[in-house]
Amino acid sequence: MWLLYERMFASVDRLETRPALDEHLISRIRPMVAPSARLLPVVEALQPLLPDGGLRRGSTTVVVAPPGHGGATLALTLLSAPSAAGHWCGVVGMGDPGITAMAELGVDLRRVVFVPTPGGKWAEVAGELIDGTDVILIRLGLPVPHAVARNLIAKARDRSAVLVILTATSGQWPIGGDVELSIPHAAWVGVNAGHGHLAGRRAAVSVIGRRGANQEHTATLWLPSASGDVTVAAAR
Amino acid sequence: MVIHCPDLIEEGSRGAELRTFAAVLAAVEELCPWVTPVRLGICTIPARGPSRLLGGEGAMLHALRAQLGAVALDATPQLGIAPGLFGAQLAAREGEMVDQDDLSSFLAPWPVSVLGRSELASVLPRIGVRTLGQFASLGHREVFARFGTDAAACHSAASGEVGELVGLRDAGIARRLAAVLGPVLPAAVQPSFYGGTGSAERRAANSATRLQQWLGPEAVVVARPQGGRNPSDQAELVPFGSWPVDGRSKAAPWPGQLPPPAPITVFGDPRVVEVFDSTAKVITVSRQGFLTAVPDHCAVEGGRLRRIASWAGPWPVAERWWVTPRRRVRLQVVTESGQAILLVFEQQQWWLEAVYD
Structure with a gap:
């Protein structure tokens, strides 16, 4: 009996000391996934x-903007193209979401599940939605403990889901996103001393990313435009 | 509130019960759009909103009975109100209205078999525990240690602490209703929820159902566009898995609807706002629908003053004039810090209706 036991471990030892496979070979053994399948679409x-x-x-995308400055519009726009392409989305912690606005942004509401007031259980709710949907938008209320953020990021990576974090200040989310979007400047047009009506918000949107976009890059967008969607604004 | 149709609980082989149940749902929906089928023969409506609308719980029960009288049923549907689905479906069997304070005493005399757990129903009486009250008097921790998580959940339900219990809801009821009704159904706004069989859909539905079992059905919601005149009427959020009848279509003409873009946050409970002129005098709206002065700053719920950079309006919106003369006036305001908000003047008071975030 003892002998058998020893031999079992001997074989394990042999396995571990086996020469490592050639890197090139490993990359060929891995299941091939087309690059496009690893990417969810976004609006133009x-x-x-x-x-x-x-x-x-x-990946994790962090959208940083103080309340009322376009962060919600930008974060929800990230759900438009995926939901329209058939991907399910989960929205956590957005109380009183404006559904008409979301429809105008191009979000296919048939595939969006909302948990508007998860309370203290928001992280568990988000975890469950990572299992069930492809894009999970979380609006943060309070600073997130490091371990909680790390778990969610790991789970999203594991399930190949996209995490979108909407936060008022970058300090609330302790780990930088793969991509970080912010809105350094935004101004509404169309209203003036009683005349007109809100006809769009011209906003500068900045991005910093870890891979392929380390340089900060800014674009001017209608966030939203006069028809309620997000479009590129002509330079002035 | 739970509506319990005793003769529809047992399902026959020909789908007649499903079709009759669909007729019950349609009848209830005429009174209350929030009807949710729980399982065959049992549906719920939130008691608070509609009862306020119809003039109290008694009036609502009366209206519901009249409405249900038109549906051909062998046994009269039973109605009951109690906090939480578990208590409410028992209250319906007795036709009772139970308050939060009376819930545990109402639950106490029921036999443990109503929990729907055959194992507990056979084991508990052997140790002298026959009623929910006796079960509830056991320590929660002991129940958990001896019988496990599910029994602990049953214990919480038996004591009235938790209103939901796994097994009360039939997750597939909406789909089966849609299937048996076939093309007779009005076009569902969420066809993918009810008819589809895609794996992504099942995955999302499973996830949403688990969250509902955990947080309660109202915590997990999906959108149903309906094309009303106020931002809050243009679409509504309904509990996931609700009956997919779409009342008003989005394409219906609704003059007076605000032009896009629509606000991102639309408050279910509008907050009180004060609008002042440059001399700190409160601004209201005249009978003719004009502002009494030029807006200069405003404060939400007594919060800090925010300077108004620009505004548009006021636009008078008369709505539902055929029911009640309800006049509203709207104002879009952009504050100095660049935030755009939508105010509404109603009942001599400004309200924060929505935010363009």
Whole structure:
């Protein structure tokens, strides 16, 4: 019996000391996934801003903007093209979401599940939605503990989901995103001393990313435009 | 509130019960659009909103009974109100209205078999625990240690602490209703929820159902566009898995709807706002629909003053004039810090209706 036991371990030892496979070979053994399948689409206006022209599965995008300055519009726009392409989306912590606005942004509401007031359980709710949907938007209320953020990022990577974090200040999300979008400047047009009506918000959107976009890059967008969607604004 | 149709609980082989149940849902929906089928023969509506609309719970019960009288049923549907689905479906069997304070005493005399757990129903009486009250008097921790998580959940339900219990809801009921009704159904706004069989859809539906079991059905919602005149009426959020009848279509003409872009946040409970002129005098709206002065700054719920950079309006919106003369006036405001908000003047008071975030 003892002998058998020893031999079992002997074989394990042999396995571990086996020469490592050639890197080139490993890359060929891995299941092949077309690059396009690892990328979820985004609306045309956002394509030049994102490192791969889309949302990379397993990645985290952080949208930083103080409340009322376009962050919600920008974050929700990231759901438009994926939901329209058949991907399910989850939205956590957005109380009283304006559904008409989301429809105008091009979000296919048939594939969006909302948990508007998850309370203290938001991280668990987000975790469950990472299992069930492809794009998960989380609006943060309070600073997130490092371990919680790390777990969500790891889970999203594991399930090939896209995490979109909407936060008022970059300090609330302790780990930098793969892509970080911010809105350094925004101004509404169309209203003036009683006349007109809100007809769009011209906004400068900046991006910094870890891969392929280390240089900060800024674009001027209608966030939203007069028809309620997000488009590229002509330079003035 | 739970509506319990005793003769529809057992399902026959020909789908007649499903079709009759669909007729019940359609009848209830005429009174309350929030009807949710729980399982065959049982549906719920939120008691608070509609009862306020119809003039109290008694009036709502009366209206519901009249509405259900038109559906051909062998046994009269039973109606009951209690906090949480578990208590409410029992209250319906007795036709009772149970308050939060009376919930545990209402639950106490029911036999443990109503929990729907055959194992507990056979084991508990052997140790002298026959009723929910006796079960609830056991320590939660002991129940968990001896019988496991599911029994602990049953214990919480038996004591009235938790209103949901796994097994009360039939996750597939909406799909089966849609299937049996076939093309007779009005076009569902969420066809993918009810008819589809894609794996992504099943994955999302499973996830949403688990969250509902955990947080309660109202915590997980999906959108149903309906094309009303206020931002809050143009679409509504309904609990995931709700009955997919679409009342008003988005294409219906609704003059008076605000031009796009629509606000990103639309408050279900508008907050009180004060609007002042440059001399700190409160601004209201005249009978003719004009502002009494030029807006200069505003404060939400007594918060800090925000300077108004520009504004548009006021636009008078008369709505539902055929029911009640309800006049509203709207104002779009851009504050000095660049935030755009939508205010509404109603009942001699400004309200923050929506935010363009």
